[in-house]
Ligand SMILES: Nc1ncnc2c1ncn2[C@@H]1O[C@H](COP(=O)(O)OP(=O)(O)O)[C@@H](O)[C@H]1O
């Protein structure tokens with residue numbers, strides 16, 4: 001531990017805590033995160049110490065399971081597909097008390113299917129969902145005897161009739177619209193199933209006639225709701241609409257998102273919900289490495305950068321303990337209160353989730369220690385450095401002749417965010 005003498009002459013022990021960014025294809029948000037953090041360069045008085053923050057990118061290399069971990073917190077975007085980083089993180093949580101967003105065991109084992117079942121159990125209005133055995137199988141020596149003995153011949157048409165049309169066929173562990181298809185009638189259902197190969201599929205009743213589609217991003221104690229247009233071009237799906245939710249709608253979506261995230265131990269995740277006939281129906285809420293790129297978030301991009309900064313600084317400085325195991329019992333106890341009307345039950349889950357995420361302590365921390373952050377970020381997002389960070393991502397995704405046009409488009413949308421969110425209100 002180093003010691004420094006602050007300008008006023010008072011001497012306080014100083015320590016530096018280290019944040020690691022475990023990244024893959026991410027380019028734009030880490031570039032912004034790092035530059036804003038460097039400019040903020042916080043010195044936060046915490047438990048008698050002056051705490052500073054250092055940040056670096058985690059590299060991939062051989063590791064001894066007993067070697068110490070040099071980070072206090074890691075923000076990880078690789079666990080869902082890159083094993084070496086995931087396994088290093090697991091060992092660091094178990095052996096070195098590392099705090100990680102997100103809990104790698106929970107990300108690895110909790111796919112869409114688990115999230116549907118768990119939230120049905122809590123009483124959420126999830127659409128009727130069936131699982132069907134796959135159309136085809138990878139070779140396995142026990143396959144034939146197993147299927148011959150136990151697989152019951154089934155009539156897919158009867159399942160379709162039971163659910164009703166239209167319905168969606170989608171992989172039980174889906175993501176990024178892979179293998180999702182709309183079946184408007186029996187013929188389409190049979191054809192899509194024929195084409196589904198070895199994928200393990202759900203059939204889910206379509207939420208028909210919805211009037212609003214919202215993606216609610218949760219990052220620790222923070223939530224942000226975006227009106228989503230699934231039919232628009234990729235870069236226009238997150239709309240810039242404002243004021244599309246009543247306070248009651250916003251409360252429902254925040255409680256829903258925080259409940260899911262706290263239940264599964266996900267510090268960041270996004271929850272998709274459709275509004276139809278007065279009900280918000282969550283349809284896709286196992287996204288624990290949510291899209292954070294400027295090329296899709298554009299106007300909302302500064303929000304995610306700021307939310308990442310606030311939550312990771314809070315967790316690091318306060319040494320928020322990593323919750324290694326999940327605790328479902330309090331939620332199941334509320335679920336058992338069958339006489340409690342649904343709005344009250346959802347509020348009760350939301351209250352448990354807010355406790356899990358230390359909402360009050362987090363907000364007090366931000367007010368006391370991060371009061372400069374909004375202004376610094378607001379200026380940064382108007383600068384050429386922000387434009388360069390946007391160009392980095394655009395160059396990786398767009399053909400050369402479109403790079404300047406799209407860089408400018410996304411930069412201008414970020415400027416719109418600045419106009420709508422001056423620092424004193426951000
Ligand atoms: N039950 C449903 N009702 C209406 N639309 C749905 C439903 N399920 C999926 N969709 C549509 O299909 C898209 C992709 O399905 P989703 O469950 O979000 O899968 P993914 O995890 O691949 O994003 C959704 O964004 C939505 O537009």
Ligand SMILES: [Mg+2]
Pocket residue numbers: 176177272284
């Ligand atoms: Mg989705």
